[in-house]
Amino acid sequence: MKEYIRLIKFVRPHIWVLTLATLCMIGTSAFSGVSISMIIPLIDNIITGKKMIIPASVVVPDQIKAVIDFINSMPPMDLLNWMIILVMIFWLLRNLLEFFQTYLMNDVSQRVIRDVKNTIYDKLLSLPMEFYSKNPTGKLMSRITNDAAVIRDSISTGLTDMLYQPIQLVVYIGLVFAIKVYFSISWGLIFIGMVLFPLVIYPVVKIGKRLKSISRQSQESMSDITVTLHETISGIRMVKAFSMERREAERFKKQNQQFYKLAMKSVKRSSVVSPITEFAGMFCIAIILWIAGKEIVSGALSAGAFVTFLASILSLMKPIKRLTNVYSINQQALAAASRIFEVLDTKDTVVEKPNAGELPKFKDFVKFDNVSFGYDEKMILKDINLEVKAGEIVAFVGPSGVGKTTLVNLLPRFYDVTSGALTIDGVDVREYTLKSLRSQISIVTQETILFNETVAYNISYGSDNPDMKNIIRAAEIANAHSFIMNMPQGYETIVGERGFRLSGGEKQRLSIARAVFKNSPILILDEATSQLDTESEVLVQEAIDRMMKGRTVFAIAHRLSTIKHATRIYVLDAGHIIDMGSHDALIQKEGLYKRLYNMQFGAGMLK
Helix, strand or coil, rough: HHHHHHHHHHHHHHHHHHHHHHHHHHHHHHHHHHHHHHHHHHHHHHHHCCCCCCCCCCCCCCCHHHHHHHHHCCCHHHHHHHHHHHHHHHHHHHHHHHHHHHHHHHHHHHHHHHHHHHHHHHHHHHCCCCHHHHHHHHHHHHHHHHHHHHHHHHHHHHHHHHHHHHHHHHHHHHHHHHHHHCCCCCCHHHHHHHHHHHHHHHHHHHHHHHHHHHHHHHHHHHHHHHHHHHHHCCCCHHHHHCCHHHHHHHHHHHHHHHHHHHHHHHHHHHHCCHHHHHHHHHHHHHHHHHHHHHHHCCCCCHHHHHHHHHHHHHHHHHHHHHHHHHHHHHHHHHHHHHHHHHCCCCCCCCCCCCEECCCCCCCCCEEEEEEEEECCCCEEEEEEEEEEECCCEEEEEEECCCCCCHHHCCCCCCCCCCEEEEEEEEEEHHHHCHHHHHCEEEEEEECCCCCCCCCHHHHCCCCCCCCHHHHHHHHHCCCCCHHHHHHHHHHEEEHHHHHCCCCCHHHHHHHHHHHHHHHCEEEEEECCCCCCCCHHHHHHHHHHHHCCCCCEEEEECCCCHHCCCCEEEEEEEHHHHHHHHHHHHHCCCCCCHHHHHHHHHCCCCCC
């Protein structure tokens, strides 16, 4: 229940739309009730040719008595003409109000789902890198697409029925009791119609609880399908290169079959609700007909009053049936909502202090003071101590998995240190706002990330009002201007998803141009030339050399050229710094660096 209340809170900002829809529901229900009540004069005064008679023992308000006397005094044909006109007017107004209630409730559901998606997306953008290392992209995408769609249905259908059907029930129950009071319907009929009907709710509740569990499994299954689609489509080149089309097709079919089975379980349990309610309803109606038939034959009950009573009872079936379906819909929505709330409730491990200040322009040194870092009870870095002065170029080398990338990721606070302190100009980086800290750091990574936007947009990413002259200048420094001008629309050319229209070297040069455009005093190079061919490497390395001038550089070394430029080289192994010095000094030692250098010299690369 708490989850549903939390979900409904998303409706609060749009309460005025919901209020208008509710008023339309009240009007629709009122016109439905009035239309049904017109059955009494239709049967008593027109079809049977008798007058509406109120039992003498019943006390009737003067207003109602006056209306009955007026109807009884009208010629049957005049009454029929007026009834036809009134029925047409009432149903026209009812349908008009029903249109507005449907439109407004769908408007509420679309507003809510928009807000839910925005909230999830904002949360995803705020979560630390550690969260993304544990959650596949496809599963996170599924929260915004599949889970949000289920919630939309619960608002457009479930919430509508939760408001509309009770109003309908009140109107029809009120009509039933009015007939009871003024036309002496027996309490036995009332008992059958009003007490036995709700007994059907019990099995529906039991079915609904099972539906919630099945629905959550279905959403998880759909997440797996989304993950597979994302991995296969984004990695289609690898799939084809290894001739894995059939294997991937089989994997998808297996996941799709699992989703199909869960979907059919849900359908089976949802579908059984309707027959149960309808059978219970018809059973009650059969008993009502048997009891009331005897009273009509004996003359104790007006035929018109009975038909109106029966119509009211039958009208009660629809809201009861819809309300039982609402429970099933809401159980499925709660399964989706719980998955969404898992994301929204995720604690951010990189938290900005309430009184965090703005980082002044970096000018002196960056220091790692006895820094250790780990997660899931596994230590990645242990007792790291180093100091880098402004303008220095430091490189980090070591075998794969020793924590080189993790170390430089601590600087922009993609992760926070587990112990120790990381300071800039003597102040812990946690004392500053994330935006002011990251504004002074540029990053060029091994994996180039480009957006499906123009070249200019990708170079100036992060700037609200970029100057085209600065964009071109950054591209020239990055050796990118010439190939950009050869593109169909130059700087306005769309690069495609992840820059698929560009070569590896071109993508990397755009990434360098982006770092140059940002013009930050601190630069992180994470194996920026590791995946390039020789020609591209030369162009990219020239761009990197120009970009490094006047900046403080933290480089994860992969190529010799980057290492030889370094003021100092730190050698890491098993999370520790085991050696440090210049290239010439380290190559004289019989240590890990020399072994890596010899491996690189033979293979043409330094790993």
